[in-house]
Amino acid sequence: MDSRGHIPVQLPVPNPTPSYWHEPKAAIANYRSADGLPSSADYVIIGSGISGTMVAWNLLEKGVKGKVVMLEAREACGGATGRNGGHTKAASYRTYADHRAHLSPEEALKIVRLEHANIVATHAFAREHGIECESRPCNTVDIVYDKEAFENGKESIEMIRGDVSEGERKEGGVGWYQVWGKEDAIKRFWVSKENESRIVKEKEELQGAFEYAAGSLSAYRFTVGILELCLKRGLQLWTNTAVTEVRPIFRGENGETGGTGFLWEIHASLSIVRTQNVVMATNGYTAHLLPAMQGLIVPMRGLLTAQIPGPKAKFPTPLPTTYSFIYNQGYEYMIPRLLPGSSDGQHIVIGGGLGRQNDGGVSEYGTCDDSTMNQEMSIYLKEAARGYFGVENWGEGKENEKLRVKKEWTGIMGATRDGLPLVGEIPGMKRFWISAGFNGNGMVLCLKSAEALSHLMVGGSRDQIEWFPSSFLISEERMNTEKFEGRRNMKP
Template sequence: MNERARIPVTLPVKTPTQSHWQDPPDPEIADLRTTPDLPTHADTVIIGSGITGAAIAWNLLQASSPGSIVMLEARQACSGATGRNGGHTKAASYRSFLHHAFHHGTPTAVQIARLELSNILAVHAFAREHAIPCDLNACNTIDVIFDEAQWTQAHEAVAAMRMAMPEGDPAAEYEFYDAAEVNERFYVHDGEYAGREEKVYGGVGYFAGSLSAYAFGVGVLKLCLGKGLNLQTHTAAVGLERRGEEGGWVVKTERGEIVAKRVVLATNGYSAALVKEFQGLCVPMRGQITAHRPGMAVPMGGCLPTTYSFIYKKGYEYMVPRPAGSRFAGDIVMGGGLVRAPEDGLYEFGTTDDATLNEGISEYLKETTPRYFGPDWGEDHLDGRVRKEWTGIMGFSPDGFPFVGEMPSQKDLWVSCAFQGHGMVLCWKSASALVEMMEGRDDEELAAGFPSVFRVSEERLAKTFEGRL
């Protein structure tokens, strides 16, 4: 893993695979340059146009005098991880709670669980309030567990959460289903993989939801453009240089330079391409997703009322049924399968190549739906099982937490990155917290809601990446 983490991080490749959500790209802003020429000066330059960059811009633009804000994007708008993920607004906080409590204390574990749920609720509320057409589907989810040890640990974790939080705290609301209920209510059966029987031990249900993260991110960007954001697509930032006594930064791009009072990195897995301190610390990892047409026997034509995860020893898949009324309603979006690749997916770390697929993972993901749903899948759709498959680049840190805050010893260089493939339940609140810090409102109220373990620090930058936690 050390060798993979040391691979020099590159800028985004020019021609990535096309995701389910970006087919077609948004006609208004995918290739937008608000001004024909690149501005030479800006109060704030945000690098990256995904949900993090859009949320940071939105929060900055709420000020009465936000100053000039320029957003740079190397490719099309919202074409990175936000436009390529599975659209799952799912926290699964119980799966990390015991780890967080053991290493960082129960209060921090509680704080993280509450932040994750509040992030989901805030994203859903924002989409509704601003009528963003993103196929928002607030619903429950089910984690189907195929590993006895993890089934036992799930019970232990939920019990610990309920003990640590007041009765009725929504962050600790979970429901358990036995194997028979999983089969009857969620249509998941025991299966077989590589000659090995996969037994369902049970399921864990809780609130989650789904949306098109691409459409949501584009919707936020459009709101920001209406408030004065200058978006420059196809304009990769290729370097940063601190100014001397004048202060601020020079942002070097393929189209010229911008002098900025402050710079914000919303670049997730690509961050080390611009800030060398993140090499080996914000490590890119390529994830893969396949969109399946629903099988002929799938109930409700594939528009199942819950989202899913399938959890087994060392790995998992997540599944998002496309809701009724959406484009390709009933399609089954299936992501994951990392540990089914050689050496548990080792060679997906350190790569920024989302122009290609891992064929081994591809073949595995194609077979997941009939294996998990068995007779409730039936024959494949007449047009074939797979509609589309694509890859995207995530960012991972040594301790499993995002880096949020001002870079140590680099005044006015701010960052929010390394979301561990968990961005849909971390990005929005991390962005709002970052803007509070940038605007000088880093107070007790922020500390009460935003975990200190998420803040970038010299101590965290000295850690060694050993793999995904």
């Protein structure tokens, strides 16, 4: 696996698979604030996904003086944020015991509280600012097919319940979980007693389920909605403007820059923008512009599908919860999406499949090419939901099978060595900032990470954001950690 982290990271390809969420495209998809780039700026943000957009929002809300510029290689929100599964879900119990043992009980608690707060804040932001993005706070359920994962999950949930406050254990809180046995899970969540996939050869029997608070939305609509707010507040945006290099401006022995104050020059579209601050919000693509991140943030290609259940499906439209399906080698994730006025009723958006591959998904690490898809994963995902719900609940006849899949698409995530994001000022690189490496969990980490980063960028102290996990902050120690071993949160 470590060798996959040494594959040189490339720029985003110009012809990615069309994203399901980009239909229809936003009005600002190909927005440019002017014909040419400015010669200078106070802040240059590279990347227009949820991280870059929220950094811009926070800087503008803080009333920073000077010019804030955002550069995007593709259309607005053309990367991972505009291609994800639409889930605002933190399966915190799956990493809590490990964080508690290897970080500290206090740090583990900060992480689960931040993830929960990020979900709440995301839906609250959409509501407060009137962003139409299909925001839907709801419960989620993890359907578990591995006995060890189910037992470990129950133990971890008890740890969280024991560590949080009484108020946090109430319904909807960070410590609220419902544990369901096999028979209750079958009745309550319309799933089969065993995986009925024709592709999975091993017998996988349902063990039980965990229910907790989560939600779903169109991350694309949410992010372009915030971008539109930022443009009204003075953000300058250039889409289809790939940054090809970031160089330090020559400094004298004492660090002087000739009186200009600029520290960095950004090369993009045959132009150079000089700036005091650079923000890397490029996630899986980060190492292309910042070689120090090679092997520290590794691209990882994901695959998703949008499907319709059969006309005789036994579950409601829409399904009241989102789902994950956990098995020995990994998991899939799923949301129902209601389409008012459509004859399809609801779309089942399901992604994953890495753990089902013959190589364990190793081939998907280190690739930046989201113009193609892994055909083995594609074949599996096309019938994964049918396998989990079962033929009877799914309600599909042979005449409907070919019409089931409405769309499939890919996107590039960023996996880190230690499974945690990298946030802060990069060591040895003055005013060169980063918020990246979210390991496929960006929608439950990016909002609050951007809040913390923008606080540090304007000179705020670490003590004033004690709620932010110190383990998320970039450091020399983290940059020199062990070899890359793959996505840390894949195994149950």
